[in-house]
Amino acid sequence: MQSLQNQNLYLPTGLKSQQDILFENGLIKEIKSNSANVNPQSGYIFPGFIDLQIYGAAGKLFSAEPSLDSIRIIEDQLLRQGTTGFLICLATNTPQVFNQCIAVIKEYRKQARNCLGLHLEGPFINPEKRGAHVKEYIRKASLEEIKALLDFGDGTIKMMTLAPELQDDEVIQYLLDNEVVVSLGHSSATFEEATKAYNQGVQTTTHLFNAMSPLQHRAPGIPTAVFNHPTAMASIIADGLHVDFEVVNVAAKVMKERLFLITDAVTECSSGPYQHVAVNGKFVMPDGTLSGSAMTMLQSVKNCVSHCGISLSDAIDMATYYPAKLIKKEKETGQLSAGAQANFVVLNQQMDIEQVFYKGEEIKR
Structure with a gap:
């Protein structure tokens, strides 16, 4: 199981801070709150x-x-x-x-x-x-x-x-x-x-x-x-x-x-x-x-x-x-939710891309 922890995630309900996103075998398994202190350097995670x-x-x-x-x-x-x-x-x-x-x-x-x-x-x-x-x-x-x-x-x-x-x-x-x-x-x-x-x-x-x-x-x-x-x-x-x-x-x-x-x-x-x-x-x-x-x-x-x-x-x-x-693919892509493909973009505070994940695998940049 892979995870990115204590992140600002753009979920279907909007921006949520202090979230962990867990993913395995190309799919998002769980998104859960993290009670640790907010990382002031953390950026944002968008769906792909x-x-x-x-x-x-x-x-x-x-x-x-x-x-x-x-x-x-x-x-x-x-x-x-x-x-x-x-x-x-x-x-x-x-x-x-x-x-x-x-x-x-x-x-x-x-x-x-x-x-x-x-x-x-x-x-x-x-x-x-x-x-x-x-x-x-x-x-x-x-x-x-x-x-x-x-x-x-x-x-x-x-x-x-x-x-x-x-x-x-x-x-x-x-x-x-x-x-x-x-x-x-x-x-x-x-x-x-x-x-x-x-x-x-x-x-x-x-x-x-x-x-x-x-x-x-x-x-x-x-x-x-x-x-x-x-x-x-x-x-x-x-x-x-x-x-x-x-x-x-x-x-x-x-x-x-x-x-x-x-x-x-x-x-x-x-x-x-x-x-x-x-x-x-x-x-x-x-x-x-x-x-x-x-x-x-x-x-x-x-x-x-x-x-x-x-x-x-x-x-x-x-x-x-x-x-x-x-295109009727909203259940598998286009949002961060459990069961969807682990497709997401990690951005820094300046909104520049730092990492891209496609079906759970990081894309070399």
């Missing part, structure tokens, strides 16, 4: 972060280099940064690239650690809101294509971003029936169209405010639809560049536990259709179009606290428990 939309790390953009080595390198880098669960994301691309990436994840899944599967962002989006996505690859889905895609994916496709106003209801229903999380995004849907999609079962929204119909006083758009809906969730990029920090603040106040963090992070790439260039803390395409972020999940949490008026406890939930709940 969960990022449901990231394209690459450590110089490896997965769609440009779909290989076993690439996903291993991405996993290693993200683990060192405290991300103990992620979906590797593919932007709109050719069927050949999608199939190559899916084939790699299918082969790798028995070895996989923190890679939970694939998030396909496109190609079934609206070209009017394509952002950095390649227009030539965007198309409407057919039910036959979706069936073939999921058959080939064999359970590796966990999430899909699409524009519901351009897709047939039977396509969306088939994805939902096959336990794919459907996210409304890169869409010009009206308030009514977005509300219909959420009522049909579409669970979430991709990078709120970016690449979607805006909130206007005479045309409420997607943001108002997700604000008003009782269950629909949304991801948001809290880098201050994709969304102003004050807007993140407002969204968090309105949506509460329905809003979660993603990095939407990419890495520099000079090959293929997505050639991301680092410029002043962000990534752009060669034509200057804003693409992915340069964020980590920890920096997202820090930004929420420092710039968005969000409490640390809520920001941690946005980076851990809420995304875990969306």
Whole structure:
């Protein structure tokens, strides 16, 4: 039995001091109070972060280099940064690239650690809101294509971003029936169209405010639809560049536990259709179009606290428990509780990472 003693833990009920966390065989066995004096040097222990939309790390953009080595390198880098669960994301691309990436994840899944599967962002989006996505690859889905895609994916496709106003209801229903999380995004849907999609079962929204119909006083758009809906969730990029920090603040106040963090992070790439260039803390395409972020999940949490008026406890939930709940893994990850995986991040008082544990094993940093 391993343990970390007399710690400040972020539990589902909030911050608790003077706690021992005991873990064995990859699982948290017990969390209990410690009556010893508080260690003034002790930092904090968070659950491991969960990022449901990231394209690459450590110089490896997965769609440009779909290989076993690439996903291993991405996993290693993200683990060192405290991300103990992620979906590797593919932007709109050719069927050949999608199939190559899916084939790699299918082969790798028995070895996989923190890679939970694939998030396909496109190609079934609206070209009017394509952002950095390649227009030539965007198309409407057919039910036959979706069936073939999921058959080939064999359970590796966990999430899909699409524009519901351009897709047939039977396509969306088939994805939902096959336990794919459907996210409304890169869409010009009206308030009514977005509300219909959420009522049909579409669970979430991709990078709120970016690449979607805006909130206007005479045309409420997607943001108002997700604000008003009782269950629909949304991801948001809290880098201050994709969304102003004050807007993140407002969204968090309105949506509460329905809003979660993603990095939407990419890495520099000079090959293929997505050639991301680092410029002043962000990534752009060669034509200057804003693409992915340069964020980590920890920096997202820090930004929420420092710039968005969000409490640390809520920001941690946005980076851990809420995304875990969306993908129905909240009992095994995303929180510190007995029976959950021993995935957690140890930070010092300055909120810098000192240790990362994944299934009870410390990750070398």
